[in-house]
Amino acid sequence: MSVRFKPVPEPPDGLEAVAGVAAAVPAESNATASDADCCSRLVERTDVEGREAAATWLTFLRALELVETERDTYRRTANDVDPESLRTAFRSRVRDVPTVLEVLEDSTTGLEVATVTRRVRDRSTERTVGRSHREPDDCAEWAVRVERLLEWATLFGLVERTGDGNGSTVRYRRERADR
Structure with a gap:
């Protein structure tokens, strides 16, 4: 059985907001950046309010295969915010x-x-x-x-x-x- 992710953030009004939050995650992992740095970045660059909500978003974006972890940091994947891909990942990867x-x-x-x-x-x-x-x-x-x-x-x-x-x-x- 594959891993299913549990955290689910407050849903936005549209897929554009999902793309915006995903775009706020660095494209390249940074070995010196911490989880807190990524959360701060989401709070600063998006409408996500607070570190806890940002951490939930990061985990959810991992479930949607828009973000991945590498060397204990987060980085954005090359995947587009495509409705069909999101549906598939949501069904199979979110608990x-x-x-x-x-x-x-x-x-x-x-x-x-x-x-x-x-x-x-x-x-x-x-x-x-x-x-x-x-x-x-x-x-x-x-x-x-x-x-x-x-x-x-x-x-x-x-x-x-x-x-x-x-x-x-x-x-x-x-x-x-x-x-």
Whole structure:
């Protein structure tokens, strides 16, 4: 099984923002630059706020194969911010994405975040009994993570958000072309 990355930053409004954050990572690794230097660089050059958010972004960009580590520093890869490549990496390299998509598979009307969260948490707990990695401790932590995954999946065209506006309940469902 390949490595799945867990950190998921707050989703931006568009892929241009992803490209902007990735572009802020140096193209060449610098043996004297530390993780903190890369985080500072993201905060200074993008809309990313704070070191913790920058560290989350760096890990997420690694999952999307836009950034890699070399000699304990980060460097930007030559990969473009291509929607199809991002979808593929997101599905295969970000933890819980396959489960989120499975949960949405059979819903034609869409599911609310709370329902998706409960089902993902139940399935994840079933799969990880006896394993040593840390799961989110509470429902609020799970809800934030799952909502972020849903919004990233929406940005990448894997999921459709419905009911947005006019006081409607927001629901998510799989994109028709992606099924």
